[in-house]
Amino acid sequence: xxxxxxxxxxxxxxxxxxxxxxxxxxxxxxxxxxxxxxxxxxxxxxxxxxxxxxxxxxxxxxxxxxxxxxxxxxxxxxxxxxxxxxxxxxxxxxxxxxxxxxxxxxxxxxxxxxxxxxxxxxxxxxxxxxxxxxxxxxxxxxxxxxxxxxxxxxxxxxxxxxxx
Ligand SMILES: [Zn+2]
Numbered sequence: 001x002x003x004x005x006x007x008x009x010x011x012x013x014x015x016x017x018x019x020x021x022x023x024x025x026x027x028x029x030x031x032x033x034x035x036x037x038x039x040x041x042x043x044x045x046x047x048x049x050x051x052x053x054x055x056x057x058x059x060x061x062x063x064x065x066x067x068x069x070x071x072x073x074x075x076x077x078x079x080x081x082x083x084x085x086x087x088x089x090x091x092x093x094x095x096x097x098x099x100x101x102x103x104x105x106x107x108x109x110x111x112x113x114x115x116x117x118x119x120x121x122x123x124x125x126x127x128x129x130x131x132x133x134x135x136x137x138x139x140x141x142x143x144x145x146x147x148x149x150x151x152x153x154x155x156x157x158x159x160x161x162x163x164x
Contacts, residue, residue: 010089011096012037018093023047 010021012034019034024043026033031043038045 011092013099014041016096016100 008021009018010032011017012019012021013031014026014033014037017034019036021032021034022038023046024031024033024038024041025046026041026043033041033043033045037043
């Protein structure tokens with residue numbers, strides 16, 4: 001199989017990993033996704049390649065890096081193409097890094113908002129509890145006062161009866 005059938009390696013827009021990408025549609029949005037993400041998210045894949053195509057594209061990138069490691073320089077045109085591809089990859093990696101950061105930041109902000117909300121709810125609950133405790137306390141005080149009043153009344157009456 002030639003390299004023409006190989007898939008384009010890029011950054012998956014879902015997991016930000018470097019992988020062979022497929023065109024897929026998720027929630028009405030067109031995305032470039034890796035095989036795993038397209039399957040996990042249940043996205044509608046427009047170009048579902050055969051397994052050997054996935055394998056070949058991975059093999060292709062491995063071949064590329066092996067060539068780089070071994071120091072065998074490709075032809076000038078190839079070199080230029082490779083360089084351009086690398087620049088694009090570098091840009092994509094940078095974009096992916098920023099997206100990842102943004103996602104992380106959004107996640108953190110959400111978590112913080114959730115914590116704040118939790119604290120407010122907890123506080124409110126405590127306030128309600130405090131209020132109830134206070135009401136109970138007032139009720140008890142009122143009862144005590146009533147008892148004292150009744151006792152005084154009783155004593156007064158007893159005193160009056162004695163004096164009669
Ligand atoms: Zn992915």
